[in-house]
Amino acid sequence: MHATPHIVSDVMTHTVVAVGREATFKEIVRTMEQWKVSALPVLEGEGRVVGVVSEADLLPKEEFRDTDPDRYEQLRRLSDLAKAGAVTAGELMTAPAATIQASATLAQAARAMAQRKVKRLPVVDETGMLQGIVSRADLLKVFLRDDEDIAEEVRREVVAYLFPAPLSPIQVTVEDGVVTLSGRIRDTTLVPVAARLVRAVEGVVDVEIALMGPGRHPDLDPDLAGPAPVPPKAEAAKGEAAK
Known part of the structure; x- marks a missing residue:
């Protein structure tokens, strides 16, 4: 009935670059640079999505490289400090991954991205196996x-x-x-x-x-009609009585 995309499978990218849990820090950086992406799904087994590693997960290593955070900073940023010392995708990744199914509507995908504050979502089947990836740019294609x-x-x-x-x-x-x-x-x-x-x-x-709505006609709608006109004879009689 509808000629336009309504579900994620209509706009998603089917070919997805991903890494395994044991991928090293430098391997992740090289892969992102080679494919010009800012995040990678992390897979295990035959392709089940277990997490996502993004540029934000990698940056703490550079941020804390030459600093010695005080006690307050350590307590406030325990997660970032842990990632600063991580060396594999399994240690770096955000898990569980925010994912979506191919049958979800584009509106559902947009809400999921907004709620999770992410730029893209791995697309998975009912068992969590990777099917593709959908990005903010993909969702905007409908406006073309x-x-x-x-x-x-x-x-x-x-x-x-x-x-x-x-x-x-x-x-x-x-x-x-x-x-x-x-x-x-x-x-x-x-x-x-x-x-x-x-x-x-x-x-x-x-x-x-x-x-x-329907036009209204004074001859059919009494409330639109003005005061009833006075017959000429009645007006003349009214004038004589006033003398």
Whole structure:
């Protein structure tokens, strides 16, 4: 039904560079430099993800290389000091790894990255085996979608569903990902629903609603009509009585 990516498997990178638990510090640095990545999944066995080693895990070795932290600093940064003395991926890695499954939605992946404060997530199957990796940049790919593709999906998935018989044709325009809906509809209580559904279409940057309800006619709506006009004869009689 939907023509755009909705799950992690649609945007993830399938070829992943990883290291084993016994990878040395220098091997990790060389691998990051060679592949231009800032983090590596750490695997064991046939490919089960047990952790992630990142540049942040490596930096304490340089930070504490020529310093002698005082007692307070030692207690405050026990984890970093431990990593400063680590020499293998198993000792350096952050575990357990923050991972996500290929069937997760892009919104779920974005929330997971925000909550865990990471830039990428290893993608695993139900048993924890590595399937790929998804990054922040991958999640942003949906915003490269063509405006007309977005408009077509909005017409098909939102307008046709919510407003099958509008009072006037619903116009859908998209410019730089911003969707505008205009026209007359029978039930204006559906406007918030329409806005929510349009915003859920992938690639949509923002939504502007210019939908109006049925027009009102004074001859049909008594509350719109002004005071009833006074007949000419009655007005004349009123004038004579005032003399």
